[in-house]
Amino acid sequence: MRWLAVLLAVFLAGCVTSQGTKADMGRFVELEQVAAAGLPDQRLSIWLPPGYDSGTRRYPVLYMHDGHNLFDPAKSNFNKVWAADRAMLAAMASGKVQPHIIVGIWAPGADRYRQYLPQSIYDAAEGTPRAAMEAMTGGPVMSRAYLDWLAGPLKQRIDRDYRTQPGRESTTIMGSSMGGLMSCYAFLERPEVYGRAGCVSSHWPAADPRAVGEANPELIALWDGWFAARLGKPDGRRLWMDHGTATLDQYYAPYQQAIDARFAAQGWAEGKDYRSEVYEGAEHEENAWAQRLPEIFGWLLSER
Structure with a gap:
């Protein structure tokens, strides 16, 4: 039945898009050259949901990596986007999800890999996995500084400048690919800040x-140990994970299966505390993520 839910969400988003006014679509705020200690200047694309400017309510906040690929194809890397605002409108129309403020944090160009690679994984890696990471870094890993800024000055600024619900149950972080790793990193390292990821x-x-090799046992053990040491009990938190089966996503299943087993071993209930989905034939690209984003929002951001 999952495909029916996705089709309904996309249909609802299309109805809003074709019938709504510009005000009904929400409003964007663009912030360039945002200083962040230890990092290149950052850039933000912030989406404020419909009704924000005419009311007094406070909103949960969704922080998303690769902000340039979220909303506007003209600003994206590949002329395709997640359509995160449309997915949010569809989730809102379902009645299951509160309107959220979306904070899109742009990736810093060539420094993206260094900014998104979890520092604790990099530090613990040895042998083939460490060599493969070293071949791609091109400089010091910056994800710890990025996380410090995300959970500290950036969140403080957003909570100060916008009407937010600042608690962890109302603060979500999300990304794909390396941004997916960064989101898990934030969720594990800052459980007091991020209640959902x-x-x-x-x-x-x-x-x-290709450098790591398929189903590298060292790397599988590294991820398992990383989650085992940091995951803890659900404690009201919620996590979504997924992958396709084509292009880069074809390499992910052995790792994801080990991680799923770790969640179960730690007492996380699948479907309640976490979900791990496989999308047959889905590729590693924005159109695939856009197609399933309404489903992700519908579960991850829903009120229990």
Whole structure:
């Protein structure tokens, strides 16, 4: 029945798009050259939901990596986007999800890999996985500084400048590929800040899969130990994970299966505390993520 839910969400988003006014679609705020300690200047694309400017209510906040690929094809890397605003409108129309503020954090160009590679995984890696990561870094890993900024100054700024619900149950972080790894990193390292996370097509090889090798046992053990040490009990938190089966996503299943087993071993209930989905034939690209984003929002952001 999952495909019916996805089709309904997309239909609802199309209805809003074709019939709504510009005000009904929400409003964007663009912030360029945002200073962040230890990082290149950052850029933000912020979406404020319909009704924000005419009311006094406070909103949950969804932070998303690769902000340039979320909303406007003209600003994207590949002329295709997640259509995160449309997916949010569809989730809102379903009645199951509160309107959210979406904060899109642009990736810093060539520094993206260094900014999204979890520092603790990089530090713990040895042998082939470490060599494969070293071949791609091109400089010091910056994800710890990025997380410090995300969970500290950036969140403080958003909570100060916008009418937010600042608690962890109302704060979600999401990304795909390396952004999926970064979202899991934030979720595990800052459980007091992020109550929900979406780790979409997470790039578990953490480097070129051809250099790591398929189902690398060292890397599988590294991820398992990483989650075992940090995951803890659900404690009201919620996590979405998924992958396709084509292009880069074809390499992810062995890692994801080990991680799923770890969640079960730690007492997380599938369907309640976490979900791990496989999309047959789905590729590693924005159109595939856009297609399933209404389903992700509908579960991850819904009120219990």
